[in-house]
Amino acid sequence: MNVAVVDDSLFDRQYLQDNIERYCSEHKVHMQIKTYDNGHGFLNSFSVHTYDLVFLDIFMDETSGIHIAEKIRQIDDRCQIIFTTSSQEHAIKAFRLHALDYLLKPYTYEQLEESLFRCQTAMKRFSHYIELKEGRHYTRVLISDIIYTDYYNHYIQVHTLRNVIRSYMSFADFAPMLGKYPQFLWCYRNCMVNMDYIRSMDSKDFILSTDERIPISRARKNEIRQTYANYLFEYVTTGDTP
Incomplete structure (x- = not known):
């Protein structure tokens, strides 16, 4: 801004x-x-x-x-x-x-x-960010640049269009950083996806604009699908993200 x-x-x-x-x-x-x-x-x-x-x-x-x-x-x-x-x-x-x-x-x-x-x-255009420790340095990541996040071998992995930022921390400590932003959906264990990057979905996965596939939790499938549908409805009716 x-x-x-x-x-x-x-x-x-x-x-x-x-x-x-x-x-x-x-x-x-x-x-x-x-x-x-x-x-x-x-x-x-x-x-x-x-x-x-x-x-x-x-x-x-x-x-x-x-x-x-x-x-x-x-x-x-x-x-x-x-x-x-x-x-x-x-x-x-x-x-x-x-x-x-x-x-x-x-x-x-x-x-x-x-x-x-x-x-x-x-x-509705303020550029919010989160701050993560990557190695010895802290890195600012714009919320709008995050496609999805997952967890591997004690590291949070934040996937953006340009790179992947890896930070040594638990998913429980990381999740609240994105929890206040309505575009992020917890779609399966230790994974959150930015719904602005979802292109479509099938019976098992979200298909992203990057052509990557993000699994949908089987146990919470109906809840996750409804959350995504509500988000899309809000976008269509207001012309902007919630």
């Missing part, structure tokens, strides 16, 4: 960046943050899909955040905007530009956290 911070105050830019990074660390979210000290520099680099979220200070010396937001809306109406300002004077104008939120300085981390939760709900 790409985020821009536009504010002519160095202190305010740094405060916001530090708190966004804190949010990313606490919630296991990946964001690329770019800061700008003026609106012209930001607009010169902005194009459609450049940023998913822009934080805009309303009062800047050479231009206003409201003016910048109007330009954003002309170029990219899907980009989320959160205003940061020392005055409530422009709140109505801000929300007419479909701003996601309006943070009044000095705002707290908890207020920013609430705004980012709202952004996550609106976008």
Whole structure:
């Protein structure tokens, strides 16, 4: 997820960046943050899909955040905007530009956290990750990159499109890392599959988009099939994953 911070105050830019990074660390979210000290520099680099979220200070010396937001809306109406300002004077104008939120300085981390939760709900595009120890080093793995996971010889194996990450840990310790993400289905002993990568299924297996086959537990076959059917129904009716 790409985020821009536009504010002519160095202190305010740094405060916001530090708190966004804190949010990313606490919630296991990946964001690329770019800061700008003026609106012209930001607009010169902005194009459609450049940023998913822009934080805009309303009062800047050479231009206003409201003016910048109007330009954003002309170029990219899907980009989320959160205003940061020392005055409530422009709140109505801000929300007419479909701003996601309006943070009044000095705002707290908890207020920013609430705004980012709202952004996550609106976008469903935050890039969550898990962190695994691989050998002597820790590796971050994006949730959306995981195809399936299994367990072999005391190692968790996380299969992605690019490689397999192996981490020495029990499946009981690993499973809760993915348990809160609805796209993961426990389909047989010590194996979880990302349902976004399932292409089809037959009487015994899930067939993945990679052409790999993942067995379906015989003892829990009906339960597993129903869970997958419910997930597909949610995807079809909402146009997005749950």
